Amino acid sequence: MILPIVAYGHPVLRKVCDDITPDYPNLKELIANMWETMYGSNGVGLAAPQVNRPIRLFVVDSLQIIEGLEEDEKKDYPDDKGVKAVFINAHIVATDGDEWDYNEGCLSIPKVREDVSRPESLTIRYVDEHFQPQERTFNGITARVIFHEYDHIDGKLFIDHLKPLKRRMLKGKLENITKGKISVDYKMVFPK
Incomplete structure (x- = not known):
């Protein structure tokens, strides 16, 4: 089921989210709905607060970006093979490398894109959708x-x-955006 995406200005987007346990209600269904919502709005990532859940859960599919790069662009990210994964209770362990700019956008802030500077890589500790502990380092896009x-x-x-x-x-x-004076091709919830 495609869930409505929370728009900029909604308080849930400013909340530091809580860790969850494996018995979080309807977790498997929520994750499936987040994937469907992300793909239905042409996103490459979606976090639970964006669907009005203040929990430490997000999904990422950067494979679609990496696969869409031209051959000459792929040389800029030689170690980045992309990932499709669920991240639960994630906590960044370390960041590394020089900061670099990349044009970012956000489903909760539609039609706004800006260059943002971030480090080249990060090491993150999390549990996957089966609550198996993971610690991985990612780089590039x-x-x-x-x-x-x-x-x-x-x-x-x-x-x-x-x-x-x-x-x-x-x-x-x-x-x-906060006032709902924007047109998008996916469902949004605007602040009241």
Whole structure:
């Protein structure tokens, strides 16, 4: 089932989310719905707060980005094979490498894209959908997508990484999103 995506301005997007246990109600169904919602809105990642659940859960499919790169672009990310994975109770252990800019967008902040600077790689500890402990290092575009989704479960948004002047320039667009004055091809829930 496709779930509505929470729009910028909704308080759940600013909440530091809670860890969950394997007995979280309807978890398997929620994960399936998040995948369907993400693909239905042409996303590459989706965090639980974006579907109004304040829990430390997100899904990522960076395989579709890596597979879509031209051959000459793939050389820019030689170690990035992409990943399709569920991240539960994730906590970043370490970051590494130089910061680099990449143009990011967000399903909760539609029609706004900006260059964001993030480190090249991250090591993250989490449990998968079977609650099996994982600790992996990701780099390149995959790391970027994970950083972005991880921010969501910590109550942050990609626009928080922008310089104050750039954020002020976006103020009108952000207010329009909050007021529901935007048209998208997926279901959204706007703040009241």
